[in-house]
């Protein structure tokens with residue numbers, strides 16, 4: 359099982375790494391790059407807490423091999439805010455009380471950011487559909503959906 | 517949950533892939549999106565020593581045209597197929613099935629080749645492919661061969677693909693004017709759910725816009741393999757499209773279904789659901805064929 363040389367562009371920065379083929383992208387981000395904002399819950403694709411964007415599209419990083427992500431642009435939750443300036447989705451999540459234990463939040467935010475990049479003015483159904491791969495055991499979802507709606511309208515105005 | 521150890525191969529051509537597969541025999545597994553394979557490996561059900569990734573091979577990720585047929589690349593993801601403009605008319609069935617698979621994150625990785633080779637009885641892309649009369653295009657050590665999809669599925673997780681063979685495409689007839697598709701899936705929840713029953717339907721209308729030239733209905737999760745309903749097809753061919761013909765076809769589909777009872781639902785309930793979903797899917801296909 360030879361390690362393989364891979365290049366991951368994470369939040370705009372290139373990282374050259376030696377990766378064992380059986381390491382997932384989630385493990386590599388958390389353990390090798392120490393970006394622990396990406397959470398791991400079920401580890402088999404069911405919960406979405408490990409969601410990152412790969413070339414702009416949400417994927418479950420627990421089901422992507424690091425070697426398969428080589429050459430791709432990865433966005434993790436650490437890359438969403440600009441310095442101390444939270445992304446409008448993050449701001450709205452705080453304002454609407456859409457964060458309780460917070461375990462689902464990084465994945466939830468990334469799914470929402472990816473939606474708003476493509477659909478600036480989504481309807482309720484589109485938001486729920488876009489977040490349907492992210493499970494939240496605390497909030498009951500309503501506040502999260504409201505936060506995303508609010509973020510969308512604030513982003514449209516700015 | 518850790519993955520067992522393996523070596524990773526990235527062949528640059530189909531020929532190279534076949535060579536690697538040949539070298540390692542049953543120690544090797546092909547990986548596309550990994551949404552089935554990696555889950556099985558994490559659960560300890562599989563432990564291949566060699567994984568063969570397909571991402572280095574050109575041409576497996578597009579829809580091509582070949583003598584009146586469309587060839588769907590096996591590495592196309594459910595997301596790509598759901599959004600594809602090339603799947604019009606009856607071929608829309610595949611886009612509809614792809615759109616209802618898993619979650620956005622899973623759809624961005626799950627490929628149609630993986631869905632077909634995993635061969636689950638409820639697979640969301642397999643049921644639509646059956647109504648389209650899709651053929652599996654295989655490459656292997658003994659050369660290429662084609663197999664109609666209804667002969668490809670042998671049982672849950674079992675296919676006629678020999679070890680060492682690679683699925684290089686799925687061939688479908690090119691979409692015809694006056695054809696349309698419908699897809700219905702009932703699960704216990706809307707996302708991230710394997711179907712309790714899923715039904716795909718396709719209708720090809722005569723130029724009069726009323727008479728059914730041909731129609732096919734396929735059923736998922738009601739037999740060991742995704743299955744076509746010959747009864748529904750017979751009940752529809754040559755009939756005038758509409759509620760009456762669809763109701764008869766739905767009854768025939770329920771008779772053809774061979775459901776079992778499990779934790780998702782009883783056999784009797786599944787048969788009822790087949791009727792309802794078949795009627796709805798046919799209605800949807802009819803509207804689509806009329807261009808509405």
Ligand SMILES: Cc1cc2nc3c(=O)[nH]c(=O)nc-3n(C[C@H](O)[C@H](O)[C@H](O)COP(=O)(O)OP(=O)(O)OC[C@H]3O[C@@H](n4cnc5c(N)ncnc54)[C@H](O)[C@@H]3O)c2cc1C
Pocket residue numbers: 402403404545546547548549550551552553554555570590591616617618619622625626627628629630631632633634636638639640641681682683684708709710711
């Ligand atoms: C959370 C979750 C939800 C899901 N929900 C659904 C659902 O709603 N509906 C549904 O149908 N499925 C669902 N699935 C199952 C899975 O996502 C699909 O079956 C998917 O299409 C598999 O594709 P893949 O590319 O990920 O396959 P992989 O896991 O890469 O491969 C699957 C199998 O196919 C073989 N294979 C792949 N490509 C080829 C090829 N070109 N030639 C030969 N062999 C090949 C592999 O060796 C392996 O045995 C779900 C999975 C997860 C994790």
Ligand code: FES
Pocket residue numbers: 397398399400401402403404405406407408409418419420421
């Ligand atoms: S940890 Fe990846 S989906 Fe649950």
Ligand code: FES
Pocket residue numbers: 456457458459460461462463493494495496497
């Ligand atoms: S806030 Fe706890 S899981 Fe969503």
